[in-house]
Amino acid sequence: MNPANFTELNPVTWRIEPTGAMRVPAIIFADEQLITEMDDKVGQQACNVATLPGIVSASIAMPDAHWGYGFPIGGVAAFDPAEGGVVSAGGVGFDISCGVRTMLTGLSVEDILPRQEAVAESLFRQIPAGVGSRGKITLDDAEIDAMLTGGARWAVEHGWGEERDLECIEEGGRMEGARPDFVSDRAKDRQRREMGTLGSGNHYLEVQAVVEIFDEEAAAAYGLRLDGVVVTIHCGSRGLGHQIGSEFLKEMANAAPAAGIILPDRELACAPIKSELGERYLGAMRAGINCALANREILGHYSRQVFGDYFPEATFELLFDVSHNTCKLESHVVAGVRRELFVHRKGATRSLGAGHPVVPQAFRTVGQPVLIGGSMGTSSYVLAGESTSEEKAFSSACHGAGRAMSRHAALKLWGGRQIVDDLAAQGILVCSPSSRGVADEAPGAYKDVEAVVLAAERAGLARRVARMRPIICIKG
């Protein structure tokens, strides 16, 4: 995008003035280089979101924003139900509650390296990944409904996780307001054998080494230390979330005209929050959130088992688990007035600052951990939420590096074997059932994650705490 088309509020904040049907401005947080590299569609989609009924303050795009469907990926928008606000299936995404969890192993790099290959092979065997993989768990109707209501708590009750994990998961591991009865039989069928599976695409499990600490106090609160080893998992609600998203997207597109919603593009399909369809989607979507929380808890349990086999001394504590595809009812102060808003985050992470009552007690003095995934060959980051993010972006920050290049373009430039070999030469072991899948996800196909997190920090959304580099990467 051409930065000259926007109003520069400061070097990392750009504004698109409301024109036409836009009800509010669009705000993009990025430095000049990042915004120049963004597809024009990001600006278009941010402006389209700004036309939706009941939107509050601004349509917001994060530094890692890229072209999505309806909302840009990296998009944040809050809606007030009292002002006709809407909920959008595209504004949450098909992979409902896709997110990241990071676990502290208590081990050092020197503990892992002598067994790096064996650990990689064991993780690859134990973590079902990729198309055609099968989970080890099969759920009947009653158990599916229990999982959709109980989330990670359900997983812990079944022995797939530890009670102490729950306080380090958003919502305490269980999203209130889930309505399994609003989830279709087809969505449930799609999930029946998919619990504890990683998926494919940009989903991964990585063993990472902490290579840089930026904020000693926050790092200590989070349990991060130089040369420490962590395990990070990126995945979501699997087939169930995908099916909920697919079904409601079409239903919302069909129903929007009757609800009096004029859409600039049908991809923005949405429904009034205060409507039968809106409430039904929220109930199903919250069930999808619980599915994702349960899935990541189970994958964390499998990882814990593998590490326990090799390193009985490993402590394996959950640092935190965050979702970045959600719509949640939150309380925010807007222009001095506290309001109850439905905040969509599509490829954006909640970023609560120090002192916020929702932040777990252990992190309350430093802010909520914000987990930023990189790519196979590049760094991941742990950030700390900043209180200033509330006023700027409804307490939100970026979620990852963000794609800079399409999969199609990546395939033309790289081969999977070549990437695996190059990364092995850098000490990173990549295990994947698909060479083409690895090429799709080539590290070079992503934006510079360092520039993304720096822009987020400069914008006051979250601050850097630690940087990690991968040692082992399991890809679907």
Added chain:
Amino acid sequence: MVWFHHAPAVCSGVFGRSVGKGWPAMNATGQISASGWEHFHHDADIGVCGRGRSVVEAFEQAALGLTRIVTDSPIAADSQVEVECRQNDLELLFVDWLDAIIYEMATRKMLFGCFAIHMEGLALRGSLWGEPVDVARHAPACEPKGATLTELEVARDDNGLWSARCVIDV
């Protein structure tokens, strides 16, 4: 309403396990002069477009393009699966058709390489032929999550050629 069952109209060229040798790899396009499929650019996901002399053919070709998001490898037509879709307009029917294939791929752990559609108004009955995913042989690259309404268009050009396109979330 009369429904017809007929032989697969569009295939990846593979019928039975002996086929595949000599079958040209289709990385990003399977175009022929009047009908075929292609993938188009999207930052995070993949666009799929089918073209044909009729809506039915364009839908069938797009289905092939959907499969080629997952694998370049030949797919044996060992099993047949039936799907039905009904929508209020042609574009949403196209999305529903692709979603129906994605659902069958996900729940049956199968890949499909041959497709045949019969349409009556805005109701569609489709036949899919394929086989279970063989990770070693198919090396599936990624899993389609769903068809989106982004870049969604079903249209006929001045030459009477139909195209059906949208972005697939992967």
